[in-house]
Amino acid sequence: MRRFLPVLSISIAAFFAYSTVLAKDITERSLAVKAAKLVEVFALLGAFVTVAMIVAALVSTSTFRIVFAQRMRELALLRAVGASRARLARGLIAEGALTGLLASVAGVALAVGAGQLVPLAGLVAPGFPLTPALIVVFGSFVLTTLAVLAPAWSAAKVSPLEALRTSAVQDTKSRIGGLRWVSGILMASGAGVLLVNVAVEGLASKRRPAGMTEDLLLRTTISGALAFGALITLGPALISPVLRLISVPLRRSTIGSLAVSGVGGAPRRAASVTAVVALGVSLIIATLTGANTLQGLGKAEMASAYPADLEITGPVDVPVLRAAGLTDVLPYRRAEITVTTANGQLTMNGTDLDMLKLRDLSDFQVDTGALRDMGPHKIILSTYTASRLGLAAGSQAEVNGVRMTVAATVFGGVPLGSALLHASDVDGEPVGVLANGAKERVPAGLEVESLTDRRLAQENWFTTLVAIAVGLLFLTMLIAVVGVGSTTALSVLERTRESGLLRAIGLTRKELGRLVTTEAGLYGIVGALIGLVIGIPYAWLAIISLGVEWPLQVPVVAVGVVVLVLAALTAGAGLLPARRAARVSPVAALHSIQ
Amino acid sequence: MLGTEVFRRFLPLARHVNNYASAAVDLVKVYGSGDTAVRALDGVTVGFRPAAFSAIMGPSGSGKSTLMHCLAGLDTATSGAALLGGKDLTRLSDNTLTKVRRDRIGFVFQAFNLLPTLTAEQNVLLPLNMAGRKPDRAWFTQLVEVLGLSSRLSHRPSEMSGGQQQRVALARALVTRPEVIFADEPTGNLDSRSSADVLNLLRQAVRDFGQTIVMVTHDDRAASYADAVVRMADGRVVQAVAA
Numbered sequence: 001m002r003r004f005l006p007v008l009s010i011s012i013a014a015f016f017a018y019s020t021v022l023a024k025d026i027t028e029r030s031l032a033v034k035a036a037k038l039v040e041v042f043a044l045l046g047a048f049v050t051v052a053m054i055v056a057a058l059v060s061t062s063t064f065r066i067v068f069a070q071r072m073r074e075l076a077l078l079r080a081v082g083a084s085r086a087r088l089a090r091g092l093i094a095e096g097a098l099t100g101l102l103a104s105v106a107g108v109a110l111a112v113g114a115g116q117l118v119p120l121a122g123l124v125a126p127g128f129p130l131t132p133a134l135i136v137v138f139g140s141f142v143l144t145t146l147a148v149l150a151p152a153w154s155a156a157k158v159s160p161l162e163a164l165r166t167s168a169v170q171d172t173k174s175r176i177g178g179l180r181w182v183s184g185i186l187m188a189s190g191a192g193v194l195l196v197n198v199a200v201e202g203l204a205s206k207r208r209p210a211g212m213t214e215d216l217l218l219r220t221t222i223s224g225a226l227a228f229g230a231l232i233t234l235g236p237a238l239i240s241p242v243l244r245l246i247s248v249p250l251r252r253s254t255i256g257s258l259a260v261s262g263v264g265g266a267p268r269r270a271a272s273v274t275a276v277v278a279l280g281v282s283l284i285i286a287t288l289t290g291a292n293t294l295q296g297l298g299k300a301e302m303a304s305a306y307p308a309d310l311e312i313t314g315p316v317d318v319p320v321l322r323a324a325g326l327t328d329v330l331p332y333r334r335a336e337i338t339v340t341t342a343n344g345q346l347t348m349n350g351t352d353l354d355m356l357k358l359r360d361l362s363d364f365q366v367d368t369g370a371l372r373d374m375g376p377h378k379i380i381l382s383t384y385t386a387s388r389l390g391l392a393a394g395s396q397a398e399v400n401g402v403r404m405t406v407a408a409t410v411f412g413g414v415p416l417g418s419a420l421l422h423a424s425d426v427d428g429e430p431v432g433v434l435a436n437g438a439k440e441r442v443p444a445g446l447e448v449e450s451l452t453d454r455r456l457a458q459e460n461w462f463t464t465l466v467a468i469a470v471g472l473l474f475l476t477m478l479i480a481v482v483g484v485g486s487t488t489a490l491s492v493l494e495r496t497r498e499s500g501l502l503r504a505i506g507l508t509r510k511e512l513g514r515l516v517t518t519e520a521g522l523y524g525i526v527g528a529l530i531g532l533v534i535g536i537p538y539a540w541l542a543i544i545s546l547g548v549e550w551p552l553q554v555p556v557v558a559v560g561v562v563v564l565v566l567a568a569l570t571a572g573a574g575l576l577p578a579r580r581a582a583r584v585s586p587v588a589a590l591h592s593i594q
Numbered sequence: 595m596l597g598t599e600v601f602r603r604f605l606p607l608a609r610h611v612n613n614y615a616s617a618a619v620d621l622v623k624v625y626g627s628g629d630t631a632v633r634a635l636d637g638v639t640v641g642f643r644p645a646a647f648s649a650i651m652g653p654s655g656s657g658k659s660t661l662m663h664c665l666a667g668l669d670t671a672t673s674g675a676a677l678l679g680g681k682d683l684t685r686l687s688d689n690t691l692t693k694v695r696r697d698r699i700g701f702v703f704q705a706f707n708l709l710p711t712l713t714a715e716q717n718v719l720l721p722l723n724m725a726g727r728k729p730d731r732a733w734f735t736q737l738v739e740v741l742g743l744s745s746r747l748s749h750r751p752s753e754m755s756g757g758q759q760q761r762v763a764l765a766r767a768l769v770t771r772p773e774v775i776f777a778d779e780p781t782g783n784l785d786s787r788s789s790a791d792v793l794n795l796l797r798q799a800v801r802d803f804g805q806t807i808v809m810v811t812h813d814d815r816a817a818s819y820a821d822a823v824v825r826m827a828d829g830r831v832v833q834a835v836a837a
Contacts, residue, residue, distance in 0.1 A: 254723040258709075265711030501707040504668055505766070506696020506724045508689050587669045590703065 005486040006063035006096070007103035007144055009479045013056035014107025014140040015114075016475055017049045018133060022115045022126040029124045048472040051283060053143060055276055055476055058232075059483030061147040062272035064096060066490040068155035080160035092152035093145065100144020104137045176236050184233035187226045194223035195541060202544035216545035224538050228279060231530065235271025240264050242526050250518075255511055258502075259518035263526075266491065270523065273487045277527025278534065280477040281566060285535030286542065287473060288558050291466040293543050296365070297550035300412030302458065303363035304382075306451035307353075307415035308434035313447045316433050326437035328359050331430035337419060339379075340398040343390035349417035352426040355380065358415070359436055365550070369393025369408030378407040380420040399425075411550050477566065480527070485573030488520040492577040499581050500589025513578040520574025521567050528563045614641035614677070615806040616665050616774045621674035623660050623829075634660040636829035637674070642774070642808050642822070647800040649817040650810045652826035659778060661826065662810045666699055666776040667691045679773055696725050700767030700775035704782035706759040708751040708766075715747040718765045729769065737765050740802075741795060757788030764795060768805065775799075777809040781816050793819040 024042050068075070078088060112133075115126040176184075198219050231238070243264050250256030263270050308328065312321070321329045332353040339346050355361065355371055367383040369392075374380060379399060381391060386409040391397055393406050402425070414420050415434075435442075442448045492499070499512055507515070540552045623635040634657045642648045652658040663669035664676045667683045675682045678698060683691060695701075700721075708717045718738075722729050738744050741761045751759050760780060767775045777796065781789035797819050799805040809820065817823050825833040 254720075254726075257723075261709070261711040497705070497707065498709060501703075501709070502724075503692070504666075504695060504701055505721050506692060508692045510689075511724075585669065587663050590668075590707065 003067065003095070004099055004103070005490065006060045006067055006148075007099045008486060009056040009059040009063075009482050010100055010140050010144050010147075011103040011107040011110070012479050012482060013049075013052045013143075014104040014136055015111045016052050016107075016479075017136045017139070018108045018111035019114065020045045020049055021129055021132040021136070022111060022118075025126040025129055026115075026118060026124055029126070045472065048469075048476060051279075051473075052476045052479055053139070055279060055479045055483075056140075057143045057147045058272065058276045058279075059479060059486075060100075060144060061151060062269065062276075063483065063486050063490065064148050064151035065154075065272075066269060066487065066494070068092060068151050070490065070494055072155070072158055075155060076158045076160055079158060085156045089152045089156035092155060093148050096148025096152060097141065097145040100148070101137070101141045103144065104140030107140065108133050108136055176234070180233055181237075184230050187233060188230035191223045191226035191230060194219050194226070195537065198223065198541055199544055202541075202547065213545060213547055216547075217542070220538065220541045220545045223541070224534075227534055227538075228275075228282075231278060231534070232272070232275050235275050236267040238530075239267040239270045239274070239526070242529065243270075243522075246522075246525060246529060255515050255518060259515055259522055262491075262495075262515070262519050263522045269487060269491065270526070273484055273523045274527035274530060276480045276483050277477075277524055277566070277570070278530035280473065280480045281528045281531025281562065282535035282538065284470060284473045284477065284562055285532055285559055286539040287466070287469050288562070289536060289539035289552065289554050290542055291469070292555040292558070293539070293550055293553045294548065295466070296553050297412050297548055298459070299363045300365055300410075300550070302455050303358075303360045304410075304413040304415050306455040307358055307360065309436045309450065309452045310439060310442065311432060311434055311449050311451055312442060313432040313449075315429065315431075316446065318433065320443060321433065321435055324437075324443055325441045326435040328357065329433055329435045330354060330357055331433045332416060333423075333426045333428050334417070334431050335400075335421065335426045335428075337400050337421070339381075339389060339419070341389045341391060341395075343388070346385065346389060348385065348419055350379075350419035350421050350426075351416045352421050352423045353416055353434070354423070355415065355420060358434075365411045367392075367409040367411050369406065371408050371410075373407040374420070374422060375407070376422050376424045377402065377404050378422055379404045380408050380410060380414055381406060382413040382418060383409045383411050384413065385418050477569070481524075481566075481569045481573050484520055484523045484570040485576065487523070488516060488574045489577040489580070491519075492516055492581045496581075496584060496589045499584065500586045500591075503586035504590065509582040513575075513582040516578035516581050517571045517574040520577070521571030524567045524570025525563070527570075528566050532559065532563070613643070615644040615679065616808060617641035617677040618661060618665060619675040619677065621661070621664060621676060622672045623657075623664060623669070624672045633829050635664065635671070635674075638826075638829070638831055640824055640831050640834065642806065644773075644806045645800060645804040646821045647797055647807045647819065648809070648822045648824065649820035650808065650824050650826060651812060651814075651817050653812060655828075656826040657829040658810045658812075658826045660829075662776050662778060662808065665808070666701070666774075667695050696721060697770065698773045700770060700772035702760070702763050702767050702775060702777040702780045704779035706751070706756070706763050706783070708759055708762055710751050713748050713750055714743060714754070714762045717751070717762055718743075718769055721766060721770050725770070727770075733771070734769060737768055740798070741765050755788070756784050757791055760784060760788070760792050761795065764792065764799075768799060768803070771803075771805075774806045774808060777807060779811055779813075780809060781811070781813065789816065 020042070023045075075088060079085075112128060119125045198216050202216050243260055247256070247260040250260055308330070310326070316331065318329050318331055330353060332351040335350050335352075337348060337350045339348070355364075356374075367386075371380065373393075379397070381389075386392060386406065389397065391406050391409070393408050396403055396405050398404075399421075404425075439448060439450045502515075503509075503512060536554060543550070543552055618638045618640050621635050621638045622633065625632045625634055636657075638657070638661055640661075650658045650661060660669065664671045664684075665678070667676070667678070667686070671684045674684070676684050678694065683694065686694065709720070712720065718734070719729055738747065741764060743758070743761055743765060746754060746758055746762070751762070754762070760783075764780075767777075780792055780796070784792060793816055796807055796809065800807055800821070809816070811817055823833075823835045824831055825835075
């Protein structure tokens, strides 16, 4: 079992990958046509599968390292009786690659098995697409082989003398080599420079040439990858300061401080596990924050596109509508206007709608100025239009030859057109009204459109997409949690003597169990905190790169929930190892060699 | 048999159980079952006096470590009684037993068994912290001085020699003022100078602090420091000698 721990995460990733293939197969069979939107969804899925694979490879590298470290004596013995370093390394790599192959076949088989259960849910059963299956198996096999290379080589470097040592191998070094420092700092500064560069460029340019958004997104991705690389490289040196920071409340209890010193005692291991958790968390946080921000923008765009329940066009009698039971009846008049500034000229549709009277006013977000400042010879514009014309609240422009002042600019657009004018600046009769209430109440003979229905359809699509993305990322997190579980399991095995001692001098079974789960939970919390620190700035950067005219909105509650759930999940991953540790009798534990 | 004779003469235990800090009465421990069963302890009756330095001697496989584990509440017995201060430990639940070990027993092991991530001071204070007890600073300072650890308190085990580590372990055992300290081959991993050092300190703890110490060893020289020696072979006491 212990030999398969490093490839458990690979199994899950392979399962995940082939499940995606099967899901695509099911959708194609049941829809018969490839819907355009689904192509995007599966592109997104593909990206997540890639992330899951990277996470799995990192988890298995770190687990291989631990498993090999535990076999140090056996390996040293082999060296002592004449096995060469290269031979030892080859053996370990072959072993890792073989278990990796088994793990990927198991993952694919599991996905096929799960696919057979699909008809129970009333859907079409998937087929068995052979080529993708082979690709998944081969891909995970290659990944495992790559993951085992470094641990195998460093394990093979063991000195034959290690065979004669009685004490367990301890990884207490938090110091990292000069080369590692240099490359880590280089990566970190590269990430920082790119970050500033994207932020400055993205914020400065209101009118973008074609391809600039893609270019900024690419740079954001590179910067993120560099930041993650720096985290992995500098990790062992970061663990103890981060631990010191978060362990303050734990230090008061003996078990808490033992857990902190247990995690801090193996900084390399802690670093690699927490880096994986951090990667998952930062992606989830970035997705949530990005989605929240886009949702805010979406809400404003919705509010502007669908400012009321109903839109009734044609000449209307306001008192009649009120008498019919409709509320917030707002008549408006239309005017085509041409706005001229030093930056250029734009012709657009404007109305004299009184925005302040809208029911969903709170969904709008004012960029500059204030809606209350509206008055004669004043104009309200969308942020997008205003920035194209080089305008902001307080600046002036020629509107149809009349000098007007911009009262406010609004993110996400203004209702019913691109500009709002004051009633005294528009001539003619009302051409329609906005009103709230049921469609059935509108007197017959009027042309009416229900904006609510259209709005709901749009909102649902977006919410579903976000839910799918976060769900998939949580699956990725599951791999990280498995990593925490196997790391804890192995570190418990490695420290059997230590738990024996603690039991001997007075730790009860329950307390020992709590100690182990606390350690596992700590991996999660440290990872989550690092993930937060990385995730939020990159969410902001992604928003800037996309050129979205909307301020960053961090969903504090959702982020808090993610961190808590993660801490609970990782602590849960420590439950099995904790039970195992608590079961061992102190005598047996004290006499174990490891 | 000589052993039985000697022990009848020295230990009319059943009636004087309360005179001993730690005692075994007809203690039996069987490992495994059926044909492969091994009687590690074959009806051992023995007692260790308070404020004395006793040694349990015997070749490997004689059952001396098993005896110590049962007396220290680390292992369960098959039958018989393991008494600490007149109270039978064999009938206690795991949780109660853990608290007995924590509050009333001290341990010194052959492999030192310090926590590698804690400093010497943290290692010494660990049993008190676990019990949620406040350390007696004066006692702590006295111990640290007697054991010559004053300049080592902030060091981790990896930065100390074997002798120093064993002295930290000794301080950890003494700091709770336990009723009995069980030392399992405390000099087994030490050179002769450090061994003499540690044995002298054990004797000093008995003489100066009135500490009760029971030491398991197979080394005659180590046993020569003790006030009383119990010899074991094949799971039985073969000789009990009071110095």
